[in-house]
Amino acid sequence: MEFRELPPVKEQLMKCVRCGKCRELCPVFAEIGIESAAPRGHVFMVQMLRDGKVEPSPEVYERLGQCLMCETCSANCPSGIAVHELNAAARAYLSEKNPSRGKDLIFEHFWTKPEMMKHSIKLASLAQRLGLQKLARNVGLTRLLPGDLKDAEKILDNIPLRSARSQLPGYTPAVGTSKYRVGYFLGCGTDFLNPEIAQATVEVLSRNGCEVVIPQGLKCCGLPHMANGKLDVTRQLTVHNIKLFDSLNVDYIITDCGSCSATLSQKNLEFVLAGTPHQAEGQAFAAKVMDLTVFLIDVLDIQMDFETDQKWRVTYHDPCHLVNAQGITEQPRELLRRIPGVELVEMPHAASCCGGSGTYSVTHHQVSMQILDKKMANAISTGAEIIATCCPSCIMQLSFGCKRNDWDAEVVHPVVLLQRAYKKALTTA
Secondary structure (H helix, E strand, C coil): CCHHHCHHHHHHHHHCCCCCHHHHHCHHHHHHCCHHHCHHHHHHHHHHHHCCCCCCCHHHHHHHCCCCCCCHHHHHCCCCCCHHHHHHHHHHHHHHHCCCHHHHHHHHHHCCCHHHHHHHHHHHHHHHHCCHHHHHHHCCHHHHCCCCHHHHCCCCCCCCCCCCCCCCCCEECCCCCCCEEEEECCCHHHHHHCHHHHHHHHHHHHHCCEEEECCCCCCCCCHHHHHCCCHHHHHHHHHHHHHHHHCCCCCEEEECCHHHHHHCCHHHHHHHCCCCCCHHHHHHHHCCEEEHHHHHHHHCCCCCCCCCCCCEEEEECCCHHHHCCCCCCHHHHHHHHHCCCEEECCCCCCCCCCCCCCCHHHHCHHHHHHHHHHHHHHHHCCCCCEEECCCHHHHHHHHHHHHHCCCCCEEECHHHHHHHHHHHHHHHC
16 A cells, blocks of 8 residues: 555544644653654654655654654554554655665565574574674674664673574473463564573463464564564565464464564554455454463463462563553563562553664664663662563563663563462472
8 A cells, every 4th residue: 555545644644733742751752852753753754754845765764763663652642643653654665765775685585584583593692602792892893883783782692592483392282171272473582582481481371271382484473574664574474474373273362572462463453454455364363362461361360379488579661562552561460469479569660661672772772772771770779689571672671771780680571480480389399
């Protein structure tokens, strides 16, 4: 569908009443302080782009690229404008007009081929284990990297040697009577960077009466592509994954990644699949998608009727794609409260962005770090020893924040703590 005919561009632009509430809430505007960095400024820019008052240039893309796509503005706009959709639509249009060989290589060829990603990340893991990354830093080679990459490469640390998919079977039976047959949408961040989350997810689901199916050939949810102007690739990935799960006959599609569940939600698929023949099947697919913590609390209503001598002081960070995109705040906290040994301590401004937002910490590293420093100050004030959160991107960003602040805290998904509690109960029984 042509840029000007996309529903957000055609129907939402004129809703803006120039109130400026989005400026008060935008984490990027708080750091940069100029109108072009504010959501309202992005709305104006998209309108001028649509009306031909500005040329679709790389400079316009750079202005719109300052946005985290955290959806804080969209969730709080009094007029109900989905600013992130306007931004994504404009980025896609601008990318069509200004092709980038580098982006084509990453988002059309590399990030659409799971096997290529797996082998590349394994090589990166081996390089870390051999000390090559540290050597490159010590001799100054990383300073030759373009833009923010010379600083941002430090975030990607301790890459696992084996992906989750290579360690997990395609089918795991339920322990005891089967209550549900669930498909597991294993996202890229969990698969390649946090395989322990995937292992905990499958174990916990199985223990609580679920058959777990991980489809062969599963691809990325498409969020990184959408954020980087490749909306057409997001559509292709979405259709591929929909057809993959359609053949599995599952009751639910579960994901432990807030970004994946937001991308696969009904609202987002309405935007992604607008004007395509796949809208109806997209809605049927999205109706089955559920965040892991919501499934564990609202559907399974898991109860942990055991004790443990382990004590954890935990604070929780709300991922933007859970709290803003889906309104999910209580279920992750309730899951933590139900885990024996957990003391949940709320941090100030728990729903504020950590500045990671997938690739943003690489493309806009300095702004990302400024936002992260505020988040870490709030987390440190709790005196917690663990930060729990439901997004691999946030886990990576917050883990780097702990190192950046010399704070000896661990960052984990709530399901990992649950798995540990189960194991602790077994060993102390």
